[in-house]
Amino acid sequence: MPADPGLLIAAPSKGRLRERALGLLERAGLRFRVAGRRLFSDCSATGARILFCNVADIPVLVAQGAVDLGITGSDQVAEKGLPVEVLRPLGFGHCRLSVAVHKDAPYGTAADLSGRVVGAKFVALARAYFEREGVADVEVIEIQGAVEGMVLLGLVDAIVEIVETGSSLVENDLVEIDSVLSAEAVLIGHPSPRDPAACAGLVRRIEGVLAADRYSLLEYNCPASRIDEARAITPGFSSPTVQPLHDPEWLAVKVMVEKETVQGVVDALEGLGCVAILETELRHARL
Numbered sequence: 001m002p003a004d005p006g007l008l009i010a011a012p013s014k015g016r017l018r019e020r021a022l023g024l025l026e027r028a029g030l031r032f033r034v035a036g037r038r039l040f041s042d043c044s045a046t047g048a049r050i051l052f053c054n055v056a057d058i059p060v061l062v063a064q065g066a067v068d069l070g071i072t073g074s075d076q077v078a079e080k081g082l083p084v085e086v087l088r089p090l091g092f093g094h095c096r097l098s099v100a101v102h103k104d105a106p107y108g109t110a111a112d113l114s115g116r117v118v119g120a121k122f123v124a125l126a127r128a129y130f131e132r133e134g135v136a137d138v139e140v141i142e143i144q145g146a147v148e149g150m151v152l153l154g155l156v157d158a159i160v161e162i163v164e165t166g167s168s169l170v171e172n173d174l175v176e177i178d179s180v181l182s183a184e185a186v187l188i189g190h191p192s193p194r195d196p197a198a199c200a201g202l203v204r205r206i207e208g209v210l211a212a213d214r215y216s217l218l219e220y221n222c223p224a225s226r227i228d229e230a231r232a233i234t235p236g237f238s239s240p241t242v243q244p245l246h247d248p249e250w251l252a253v254k255v256m257v258e259k260e261t262v263q264g265v266v267d268a269l270e271g272l273g274c275v276a277i278l279e280t281e282l283r284h285a286r287l
């Protein structure tokens with residue numbers, strides 16, 4: 001580690017969050033190369049360093065000030081319960097923490113597991129769940145690895161495990177009986193980063209990338225007589241950009257629109273007589 005490493009960022013070393021997390025950092029302007037089993041990568045120009053870590057360790061590293069920023073799952077943050085700042089959700093890595101049992105087991109609710117043994121990687125969250133449900137005599141044991149197989153082996157009566165598609169449960173003859181919480185990737189930070197200005201700048205760039213993922217730039221020509229109706233359909237941020245054209249009966253409009261609404265917006269604009277409607281993908285947006 002150099003004497004002054006600059007901004008330190010913890011990213012997942014493997015698993016479902018790794019590629020999306022690294023892609024997000026690249027799009028936010030960090031230039032780095034991932035080489036084999038190397039545990040860190042220095043970013044050219046910025047002086048930042050990315051450390052590749054187990055997602056479960058990242059909240060600990062951030063809380064202790066070993067790194068300034070980290071990308072991990074909100075489930076990991078909740079499990080650790082450490083004093084980190086959740087700066088913003090990242091919109092990927094969606095999953096849920098669920099209670100699952102064998103498909104032929106006589107358990108349909110949390111209460112049915114009274115007096116039973118439950119295996120979990122997220123022990124604190126599992127225990128808190130059963131406390132909320134008023135089931136105090138469940139024995140929760142920690143299992144790291146293939147949690148699903150422990151039901152088939154008879155070691156536990158149920159599991160509390162991360163579920164994405166549910167295919168792994170089905171393959172192992174398990175069914176969900178309840179959801180403990182929903183989770184996704186989050187950006188977390190230490191309250192006192194090494195370089196507050198650099199940290200704030202990177203967070204803003206990440207927010208710009210996420211905004212670009214959410215919005216498209218829509219450009220269209222609108223009859224001047226219907227501009228108020230068009231602005232009501234596409235209000236944008238503060239106001240759309242409206243410019244006159246050579247023909248005074250027409251106006252050119254540029255505005256940001258949420259991607260999931262674009263098709264409906266285009267249909268509505270066409271209904272007003274708008275033409276030359278163009279949607280452009282954004283690389284970065286500051287809202």
